[in-house]
Amino acid sequence: METIAEAIALRPVNLTDKEMLFEWRNTPFLIKLGSSGKAVTWKEHCRWFNNILEKKSTILFIIKMGAIPVGQVRFDPWAECTYLVSIYLLEEYTGKGIGAVALQKGIELMTQEKTDRKFIAFIKMANRASQAVFSKTGFTGFKHLGNIPQGYIAMVYNREEAFLPSISKEKSNGIG
Numbered sequence: 001m002e003t004i005a006e007a008i009a010l011r012p013v014n015l016t017d018k019e020m021l022f023e024w025r026n027t028p029f030l031i032k033l034g035s036s037g038k039a040v041t042w043k044e045h046c047r048w049f050n051n052i053l054e055k056k057s058t059i060l061f062i063i064k065m066g067a068i069p070v071g072q073v074r075f076d077p078w079a080e081c082t083y084l085v086s087i088y089l090l091e092e093y094t095g096k097g098i099g100a101v102a103l104q105k106g107i108e109l110m111t112q113e114k115t116d117r118k119f120i121a122f123i124k125m126a127n128r129a130s131q132a133v134f135s136k137t138g139f140t141g142f143k144h145l146g147n148i149p150q151g152y153i154a155m156v157y158n159r160e161e162a163f164l165p166s167i168s169k170e171k172s173n174g175i176g
């Protein structure tokens with residue numbers, strides 16, 4: 001039988017994903033987890049989506065299980081050589097170990113040619129599943145790192161000193 005690691009693949013987003021991503025973004029499960037807690041309008045979505053395709057600064061992959069699209073992993077430019085990572089799966093695909101595989105594959109794709117890329121994620125303190133997935137993929141959690149939004153922790157993939165000049169060195173004891 002195929003393992004999760006074999007079944008999961010990432011592909012770059014393309015124009016045909018516009019409506020699918022709009023529908024996904026506005027499912028109650030993902031609205032609840034989002035930072036705004038609100039649905040987006042089609043107009044707002046188009047602006048966001050077109051910007052991604054045109055500017056190519058945000059790198060978005062669709063997560064596929066076999067042929068089925070099951071979520072996205074996104075890399076937004078955050079600082080020089082550094083990307084802010086976010087990931088979601090459709091509700092019915094959560095809890096099966098897909099998240100860590102998809103995140104790992106995303107990091108691999110992002111660092112294939114540019115090995116000096118670094119990654120950070122802001123994760124809600126209460127989101128233990130997400131923290132577990134980032135932790136498994138090699139991220140470490142910090143409660144004190146620059147401007148972490150209220151109620152979130154920062155998780156960092158590459159902890160070279162050059163990348164973390166502002167870190168307080170006070171690593172969280174266990175995440176969250």
Ligand SMILES: CC(C)(COP(=O)(O)OP(=O)(O)OC[C@H]1O[C@@H](n2cnc3c(N)ncnc32)[C@H](O)[C@@H]1OP(=O)(O)O)[C@@H](O)C(=O)NCCC(=O)NCCS
Pocket residue numbers: 033071085086087088089090093094095096097098099100121122123127128129130132133136
């Ligand atoms: C967060 C997310 C990507 C995790 O991926 P996933 O495939 O569902 O996660 P997994 O099944 O691999 O579970 C990861 C770990 O979290 C644990 N976990 C799952 N749900 C949990 C919960 N509600 N509370 C505590 N731990 C939980 C699992 O036991 C597992 O731990 P283990 O590896 O030690 O067994 C996925 O659940 C998701 O898309 N959630 C909605 C969107 C979201 O929260 N995105 C993150 C924003 S950055």
